[in-house]
Amino acid sequence: MSPYTRPLLVFIVMATLVAQTLTRFLDGLPGGGVSNGVQGINAFLDFVLVSRIGVGPSAVVLALLAVVFPVLAYRRQRSEQAPAGKPVVRQRATKGVVPIMQSPSPERIARAVGRSSAKPADRPLTEADRQFLVKLRQDLSAQLVHEQELMDAKGTEPVVVRLVPQIPLRDVEHPRSWLGGAPAMAEHIPWPVIEGRNANFLAQICCADLPGDLWDGLGPRDGWLVFFIHPTDYAAQVLHVSELGPQRLGPEDLDIDGWSLSLPYAKTRLKPINAWPRWPVDLVSVRPGEPDPRLEGRSKASHEVYQQGFDLASPEHRPFDRSTTLEMLEIAEARLVEFLAKDLLEQALKSLDVAESASEPPGNLAELRERAATLPALLEARTKGRPMFEAALAQVRTVAERIRADQKPLSQDEIAAIMAELSQCEIIYPRTRQAPLTAHTGEGSLWAWDFECLRHDRARHAYSKSPDALPPAMRGHFEAIWQDEAAHEMAGMGHLPYRYVHKFDLDRDVTLLELPSSNLLGWMFGDVDTLVLTISKKDLAAGRFDAVITQVSN
Structure with a gap:
């Protein structure tokens, strides 16, 4: 084995943990959001580091370990591969009958004889090592600056829109905008298919009810935006339809189990209804200094x-x-x-x-x-x-x-x-x-x-x-x-994402729609996180909704 193989593998693992701490990029991979392995990594990082010292310091700690651990792995591997003298074989006194032991293979003896406890000389840092450390420090610093900029900019948006569920319900029969349920679009529009799977409907928003200066005045102000998601992966599709059609129940194989909240007792045949309720929402504009219907934290009701x-x-x-x-x-x-x-x-x-x-x-x-x-x-x-x-x-x-x-x-x-x-x-x-x-x-x-x-x-x-x-x-x-x-699970449009997302440029991107995990609707994204759909202003102005980026916050 090359002396660099183990250090390289260790570095890749540690670098992955650094990136996952900052961006949760594994959640965005196909199947990553519902993978037990990815959820286990997130739980480990949150419990051991993030919940105690925060995202930025956690990333710094892991980055330092990403340097230290490969060095230790390199030294250990060099130690194992270095030639050594004949080892001392110690006899252990035994009582009673001695069990017959199988003789070790010649290959195992050769490996054992070849081991050495001699400590190899420390290798001085090369110029490439120094450049790598400088680049790592610069990348981490830039990431921390980016996160701080997002935090500082919150609340300064000219206008944001909150999707306030109607409680008590008013527009049961003919809502203008709603979450869950079924889309209302013409029969000739094909049902969206994402990566070979029929997509789940999420929301339909009336563009005429959006304030004119939302998204810097970009985007449609007529028709409806219709949002869909892949049954198990974080891949979304957005349609802009010109008129309302009949309610479309969709193909028979639709299944929301990948995003559905479960029931506490699962030993009977009883399951949650395999659909999300259609909930009409009011589009409420909020400007700086105005009361915000959205509350932070999670509901304790x-x-x-x-x-x-x-x-x-x-x-x-x-x-x-x-x-x-x-x-x-x-x-x-x-x-x-x-x-x-x-x-x-x-x-x-x-x-x-x-x-x-x-x-x-x-x-x-x-x-x-x-x-x-x-x-x-x-x-x-x-x-x-x-x-x-x-x-x-x-x-x-x-x-x-x-x-x-x-x-x-x-x-x-x-x-x-x-x-x-x-x-x-x-x-x-x-x-x-x-x-x-x-x-x-x-x-x-x-x-x-x-x-x-x-x-x-x-x-x-x-x-x-x-x-x-x-x-x-x-x-x-x-x-x-x-x-x-x-109030605690309120969706929004045009705001800076409620929580951190990796792919978001303050000058270039806007939030098209953000959907928090919701006990009211019965859906959950990530570890009770939020589903964030962003788009560049350039693509929004051109009506290129196929360029929407789907992320899960952390």
């Missing part, structure tokens, strides 16, 4: 519901039709069956045995010992609670069979009666607290939160088609959550 607790029997949280009632009962049955099959004592003792036999005690060893110490109380509660779980399971199955036997829709009064019936069943969960089967306490619940997440998915689709599909109490509950989510 759903998390607060989880922490505060609730009861599925309440008008705000119960199912809203026959379908969601049956789905609720399916989740409850699956969870009850799963819980009754568990052996609490065996699980706790097995976890403790594994922890205590480990070469290094895990960080939760004290917690495991405490859990084992409280097992008598838990087992007593489990023994007392098992008949409760069995009775609850029987009741859930009885109610489900009764509903399935009658194909008629359920009225709100009938749903309320079903929930009151289920709430009469009590269980002991998660530890020793006795509570109604339908309750979600601050400590958690066996199944109520799983259904709440599924209900949220079903409710946003039903609401987007007809707000009256949700009863008043439930509609008010969800609208409050959705308003908070919409």
